[in-house]
Amino acid sequence: MTEGGVYMSARDLFELSVIEDFRSGRRTRVEAATVLGCCVKSVTRKSKRLREGGPGALRHGNRGRTPSNKTVTPVMEAALRLALSLYPDFNLTHCHEMLVANHGLNVKYSTFHAWCRKSGIKQGKRRRPSKRRLYRERMANEGLMLQMDGSHHEWNGSDKWCLIGLIDDATSDMPAARFYDGETTWGCMKTLRLVIERKGIPEVIYTDEAGWAGGSEKRRHFSQFVRACEELGITVITTPSAESKGRIERAWRTIQGRLVPELRHHGIKSMTDANRYLDQVFLPEYWAAKRTVLPRDQVSRYRRLPVGKNLDQILCLKYWRVVRRDHTVSYDGKEYRILGPDLGSLAGKDVTVHIDEEGETKWFYGHVPLETKLIVKPIRKWTRDAG
Numbered sequence: 001m002t003e004g005g006v007y008m009s010a011r012d013l014f015e016l017s018v019i020e021d022f023r024s025g026r027r028t029r030v031e032a033a034t035v036l037g038c039c040v041k042s043v044t045r046k047s048k049r050l051r052e053g054g055p056g057a058l059r060h061g062n063r064g065r066t067p068s069n070k071t072v073t074p075v076m077e078a079a080l081r082l083a084l085s086l087y088p089d090f091n092l093t094h095c096h097e098m099l100v101a102n103h104g105l106n107v108k109y110s111t112f113h114a115w116c117r118k119s120g121i122k123q124g125k126r127r128r129p130s131k132r133r134l135y136r137e138r139m140a141n142e143g144l145m146l147q148m149d150g151s152h153h154e155w156n157g158s159d160k161w162c163l164i165g166l167i168d169d170a171t172s173d174m175p176a177a178r179f180y181d182g183e184t185t186w187g188c189m190k191t192l193r194l195v196i197e198r199k200g201i202p203e204v205i206y207t208d209e210a211g212w213a214g215g216s217e218k219r220r221h222f223s224q225f226v227r228a229c230e231e232l233g234i235t236v237i238t239t240p241s242a243e244s245k246g247r248i249e250r251a252w253r254t255i256q257g258r259l260v261p262e263l264r265h266h267g268i269k270s271m272t273d274a275n276r277y278l279d280q281v282f283l284p285e286y287w288a289a290k291r292t293v294l295p296r297d298q299v300s301r302y303r304r305l306p307v308g309k310n311l312d313q314i315l316c317l318k319y320w321r322v323v324r325r326d327h328t329v330s331y332d333g334k335e336y337r338i339l340g341p342d343l344g345s346l347a348g349k350d351v352t353v354h355i356d357e358e359g360e361t362k363w364f365y366g367h368v369p370l371e372t373k374l375i376v377k378p379i380r381k382w383t384r385d386a387g
Contacts, residue, residue: 008055014235016055019046031139035204037237076115079105084121092116139170142295143302145204146175146195147245150183151252155260156269163255164191166205167248170295174251174287175199177278179271185212185224186357189315192225196232196311200302204235206245213238224317231314233303251291258286313364317355323347328375331361336372343368 008016015036022032022043032043049057079099087095096112099105105112139145146166155161164187165177176194180187195202207213213236214223226236242249259282268274305311321329323346327338331353338346343365351370354362363370 008059010230010233012055012058015046015058016050019043019050019058023047023050027140028137030137031144034136034139035145035235035237075105075107079103079107079112080115080119080121083116138293138296140295140297141299141301142168142170142173143200143202143300145169145206146202147248148188148191148205148207149245149248149252150187150210151256152183153256153260155179155256155263156271156274157260157264158269159271161271161274162187163252164188165248165251166191166195166202167251169206169247171292172247172251173292174283177283179275179278181271183210183212185317188212188225189228190357192228193311193315196305200300200304201232202234203301203303204237205229206237206239208242208245209238209240227318228314228316232305232309254291255282255287258282312356313354319353319355320350321353323349323351329353329363329372335375335377336361336363337375338363339371339373341368341371 018027018032018035021027022029027035029040029043033040036043036046046058082099082103083095087098092113093109096105096109099112146168148164148166150162150164152160152162155163161179161181162183163177163179164183165174167174175198176191178187178191178194192205212223212225214226229236239245259278262282263269263274263277266277268277319331321331323329323338325347327346329336329338329351338351346365349365352364354364356362361372363372
């Protein structure tokens with residue numbers, strides 16, 4: 001870091017650009033709060049800190065510090081072990097009371113509740129009363145925020161497909177939608193690629209807590225889709241509430257009511273024909289013509305793909321491996337020998353394997369492609385089963 005400079009992450013830079021837009025009048029306070037995922041008062045506080053202390057003031061003052069009241073890991077592990085072994089059928093409140101009274105647990109209920117949620121245990125059903133929903137204004141610019149979701153339905157009357165699509169919050173335009181067998185990471189990446197090729201790169205994608213967006217436990221800390229969006233400069237915001245992304249939820253209701261009978265009327269049964277009808281007839285002739293509105297601001301917030309960016313190297317699966325001393329790497333039970341180019345010793349260095357939808361692998365050291373060869377091991381004459 002240069003002397004006198006301020007280190008800012010990609011998230012910090014995005015927050016800075018949103019607050020600057022708000023201060024210059026290009027965004028309203030409510031729009032800035034929605035994009036940043038915070039309340040309106042937080043936007044006011046951030047704007048004040050930026051005005052008084054500059055860009056560095058947007059960073060949280062406690063960044064990098066260990067909380068003074070952090071509970072040590074052994075205490076958490078012991079509490080969860082007791083909860084699972086002795087109180088498996090207790091609700092969280094009752095379980096916490098028993099641990100405090102009988103085992104001397106000295107933590108707050110909120111801390112214990114957070115431990116259980118993080119570990120995936122004692123996830124009871126939510127029984128919350130319905131809340132009054134408030135009207136939210138559309139975003140001002142096209143491409144500023146797209147809502148993304150998948151709709152599972154028997155679209156052809158017999159087979160259950162998933163329609164993955166994105167809808168522009170400012171105009172209700174659907175730049176891309178496509179049928180797939182399921183709501184998968186590959187399906188979401190291919191649909192996003194259509195948006196980028198047709199319109200450009202949006203600023204924000206607003207979606208639910210699906211697995212491909214990092215909502216499931218196994219993908220909470222790493223989602224291939226979110227990783228690809230970060231490389232493209234797209235902010236992904238997830239929400240547990242279907243009502244908060246009501247624009248696309250209402251769109252699915254409308255599309256199911258109209259598209260299903262149209263497909264039946266035209267005798268369309270295959271997914272290929274359904275996708276063709278969706279792209280060439282339904283979206284341009286009905287949705288774009290009758291369901292879209294004009295944005296409040298005519299300036300599009302879609303961005304062009306930067307020079308040097310290759311969608312094939314972004315919209316794929318990426319995994320990191322460490323090169324062994326003999327210049328070999330392994331992935332999915334297979335070993336590969338690095339043949340070139342000559343970059344000196346790569347032992348102990350991190351390399352990346354890119355996997356496309358067909359399963360083809362390509363290895364990279366940074367942005368440098370590596371030439372590799374699959375190592376075919378000899379077959380043993382004797383096996384345990386044969387012996």
